[in-house]
Structures are given as structure tokens and as C-alpha cells.
Amino acid sequence: MMCSVGDDIFEGDKFMPTKQVTTSKTCNKCKTAEPQLVLRGKDAYCKSCFLEGVTHKFKSTLGKSKLIRPRDRVLIVYEDNGNSTALLHMVRNGLNLSTPKKLNFIPVVVFVEDQYHLPLKERHNVIEQAKEVITALNFDLILVSLAQYATNSGSIDKLIYSEGLTISESDKDELFKNVQTDTSDTNKTELISIIKRNLLIEVAKHLDCKYVFTSEISMDITTNLLKNVSLGRGSQIPLESGFCDDRDTQVKILRPLYLFDSKEIEYYNKYNNITYVHARTDEVNTYSSIHTLMKKFVMDLQNNFPSTVTTVLKTGDKIERVKGKAICQLCKAPLCDNVPQLTSEESTKFSSLISNTKVDFTNLDFVDKPLDQTDERVFCLSCNELSKCLINS
Template sequence: MKGITDLLSIRRLGRSCMKCKEAPAVLVIRVGDAFCKSCFKDYFVHKFRAMLGKNRVVYPGEKVLLAYSGGPSSSAMIQQVQEGLSRDAPKKLRFIPGIVFVDEGALCGQSWEQREQNVSEMQQALQKTSFPIHIVPLEQVFLLPRSVLQSSLPGNAQHAENYKQAVNSFLGQQRAHQENELSGIADELAQLRITGYECDNNLANGSSYSCPPAELTSALMEIFNSARTLTAKLELLQSLRSHLILHVARTCGYSKVMSGESCSRLAVRLLANISLGRGAFLPLDTGFSDDRYGDVVIVRPMREYSAKEVSFYNRLFGVHSVFIPTMETKAPDNSSIQHLSEAFLTKLQADFPSTVSTVYRQANTAAHTAGVS
């Protein structure tokens, strides 16, 4: 922490925080946007809760599945949810969270011991959350029902059509049980844990994670080896991962899935999708909400954060992320369209700091043109 503070300290330039005008700034997230540590945290937290508040997609009392990859953005997202659910939080979040992690170690040639170590590190990083954790090996895709590919009718008909009515209804239920609030919270957390283990025998969870059958691993490798390029393999991986997360959400009763893509990641996806001929899906692939599956809606509350903002927040406030190798690890820039798009944007961003935000605004324009929030 001291290294990043010394490196980015603005005190030597005689600048103060742009918000409070008093404390010395310790970082600059954009040209002219200098923040002290306290004001940067307020800015980061407010942006997250404002994103959820203005879109009003997540209703009070809903079960929300947090997609965790171990990376900086998804780690910061889980930290925001954890703080937002605390008793002292202003504009307190009122949904019921769970976490899903898809183990893709087989694709990198990792042994079962290495995959267990990755899962163990992930569990240590998440143990303070007390959220139920669903750990699913990628091999589980061979056991998915065909219905996972079919869109279902929205399952939130029980909610009031008006968001304000839903909030009032939820608060009324809380007041009705206020006398046994403490015991109710304990019972609810215990029930979440039980539900996480019993929802599906094929969904590994927490401490019960076990090695998938060797024949499933062999079948998975055979499918990916049949894809001739890394571009095709990454597209296949994205599809299989989405189907797994969708199945976990449906099986365990989650109506929303929170994904941790930052605007930097979405800018890369925009360029890659256009290059791959998937421009028609840009509103769903980069918008705040993706309702293509009907009963389960994917939301992206981190989509207005740059990778730089996420990195600063994690470093300054001790948010732990887990490095897990992927198929792209150590791959050259021209190994795939996705990787080449990322390298292109990263290099352009270094010389022109508004590059990512400009591309991101184009994604917003496409989303609004198509009528997607």
C-alpha cells in the first residue's frame, strides 16, 4: 500500500483532494480527478449502489448469485455487496446473495491437486463473507439438462409491478418480524447454507467439492481440442460457463446473476464481438441487464468502473483477489481475436486515456438504441 501511495502521491505537486478540498490526494483516476483515500472510497461505494438504485432490476428479498472468477473486478464486487448488506450501510442492499465459482483448471492442464489448491485459495478469500458458495467444475456441463438452453418465463411474477411497492412490502415484512430479528437472521443464514448443499446433488458446494470423473475431463478436453483456434476455444468456454452459471441459478432458486465485468472488459468485448460478427448481441452482452434467458437476469453493476479504479480500490482497502491461470495466460497478443482486442485497447489507452471510456459509451449507445437498460 505504501508503494502505490508513494508512487501516486500528489502532495509533492501541491494538490488536494478534488472532493473534500482538505486532505492531500493519494491517487488520480483520470486527468484532474485527484482523490484522498476516504473520498475515493465514498466515490467507489456510491457509484456501485447508484448503479443498482437507478436501474431497479434487483428487488428486495430476491436471491442473487454473484459470479466469482477470483479476479480484481469480481472480488471488488463481492466486497461491495458484503459492505452494502451490513447493518450500518447507508442505502442498504436488501437482496440475498450467493456465490458461484466455475473451476476451469482442466483446460490449462492442471492436476487435481493444483485445482484443489486454487479452490482452497478462493475459499480463504471468501470465508469472511458468510455467503453460500457453489463450486462447479466445468466438466459438469455434460450433466446439464437440455432445458438449460431454453428461455423460460420470468419467475418474478410474485413481485409487485411497481418497485416502490416491492420495497414497501419488503420493509413491512421486516417490521412484522422485528421482535426476533437477530434469531431470524441467524436462521436465514443457516437455511442458505443448507439450501446450497441440498439444491442439486450434481452441484459441488464449498467443502464438498470433489474430483469430477476422469471420463468427463477427457470428454471436455476432446471438445476443446477439436476447436482449432484459441478464438473458438474462448467462445466455447464463454458459452459453457454461462450455461453452468445459469443452471446453478435456476436449480438453487436465484433470479438474478451479478457479473463483475468492468467497463474496460466490456470495451474489449465490444471490439471482439464486432470482429466475430456478434454485433447484434452487443446490447445484451454489454448492457447493464441481460434478460435473454427469461427467468434469470444477468446484471453488471461494475460496468462503469475502469480497471484502474478497481485496482486502486483493491490495493488501498485490502481486497484480496486470487490469480487462477486461464487459457489466455502467457498467450501472445495475436493468439486470439479477444486477446488482440484487449492488447490493442490497452496500448491505445496508454497514449490516449479516454479510449476505453469512448468505446464504452458506444456500447451504451448501442444498448439504448436497442431499448436495453
């Protein structure tokens, strides 16, 4: 008789203990009201306790950082999704409080027009819808075109509009006119991300804002963390996957929603009757870029293993920050220098150097030539690859 170990014969399944799914009949917090939703598959809350918990979570995230001082100016990035609108709603509620725990900073909202996958008419509609949402929450709004910023080297004040932002069908071509035609979707997405971050920093400086609020949630942070590892940006994980990105000495990018999951945001918008801009997304192949592939990978894992995102986030928090004086000229992140051990980046460069170096073995008079790397530390490993995609870089 042949052994059946490893075959698809699960005779022992009947001996496996079955997990009993229990549904709480009362709210986990107040212990009296009937629960309206279940978070993390086990925590049941009524509507009132849920909204109170979300508000406390948001304010405590900002409070624990102890970064924002009274009357500081904060640039809030608005995008065409529910996360951004929820962030604006939480900020407005915090500013309107009459208690000592109220938020006490000066917000300015910016909308970056970058929906180049849409027809011109739909792009205009998105801008108008964004204006309506932001005006309804009583915020000041400024408009900026990503394509105009990428193709103009003039002063940033000429690119900021409160009304009458000019957009055209050629914006996408203008944005990528200095990029090689055979550039992969992964590199294009990375370039757009870097350009947009640099734009937000410049706009914040021009408006005298010390902080920038973005609306990434835990799923976005986790996807970004794994993407950074895949693209050779492991040293940048503490900057791009934590609460605070402080690579710039004057402006810090903060992510107040980085501990929230998509279900919390969804129900927060639902219970507050929040409407938001929902632009038509571009239908892309999941395997066309590292970014879309990582997003699918994380979502699939999260559906089967609910603690995936939490585990990855906690792991990312343990990664030590890079301390270097030199910075990458493209992404502005600090470069690794004076590292006692050989890093994977240095190993890759050394392997490339050996492979591409030609030696005349017929000449026996070898002369030692010291390796000068002073001019090589212009870009980080990932941006060095991106620079090869740029024309006249």
C-alpha cells in the first residue's frame, strides 16, 4: 500500500476542533446598545460608540506625535476617494469643538489634478465636485496641476490657483515628455509619486505650512512598505510607511489615518452621510506594475488572514531610520553612508562594476587604481534606475 502523506486526503479533518463563531448581542464598549457593525471579525460596536472611537483614534494619533502647535498652518491633500473626505470631516469636527481637546491649527486644502486617464470633460467634473465637497466643509481650496509643475521650472506661485485651473488633453504627454517611451509602468508610477511629493513640499513651503496631511490608510501603508522592499527602497521604509515623513527639514508629511482600515473609513462615511468625489478608475492589468501587484497581494492576504496588515505595520515600525548627511537628488531621502557592513545595494554595485570592467590581461604591468565613489552617491539605488528612464538626465 502506498503512502498517502502529501496527497489531497484529509481524513483527519473530522478530528480538527471547529472554531465557534460568536455574535455579540451588545456593544463591546457601552454593553447596552445593539451592535451595528463588527470590526476585525470580533469587535462589535453600536453606531454611537463606533463614531466616538474613530474620533478618539484620530485625535490621539495626532496628539501622541506632539508635533503640531497651536496656529500652525497645515496643508491637507484632497484626493478623489472616501479616505480624503473622511479626513477632512474629522478635521472639521475637531476644529469645531468647544472643548480644550479641539484641534487648533490652520488648515488649507490642496487638490492636485492628475486624473490623466479620464477624458477632459470628466476631469473638469472631478474638479468641480472636489470644490463642492471642500466648500461644504468650509475649507479654503487651492488647485495645482501635476503636469504644469513637472514641465515648468518657474516659481511655484504661478502654478497655484484658487479658481480657473487650466487643463488640457495634452497634459499626460507633457508630463512624460522627458521620459523614455519604453519606460515600465512601475517606473512611471514611481516618478509620478516622487514628483507629487516634491510638489506638495514646495506648495507647503510657499503657503508657510509646516505640515502636510495625506490620507493613506493601513492597507496603503502596507502595500507601500512591501513595494519599497521590492524596488530597493528598504532604507526608506521608516519615512514612507510610518506616521511621519521628515526627510525635508522644513515640512513634515503626516499620515493621520495610517492606523485606520478600509472598513472603519467606509462606515464612518456611511454613518455621517458623507458624499465624496469618486472618479472613474483606470482599468489596468494587475501584473503591469509592482504597485498594482503588491496591492492585490496584500488584499488577498488580508482577506484570508485578517492580521496581515497589522503584522506588517508593526514590523515596519521596528525598522531603524537611516542617518546620512547626503541625500538622493530625486526622492530627497537620506543615503546610506558609513555603514560598517556591506549592504545589498553596495553588493549590487560591486557586482555590476566587476562585470563591466575590462582588463587587458596581456599587459602585466598592473597599476592599482583606487575606486573613487564620491561622485556615485547622487541617487539612491532605486532612483538611480529611475534616472536611466529620463531623457537628458
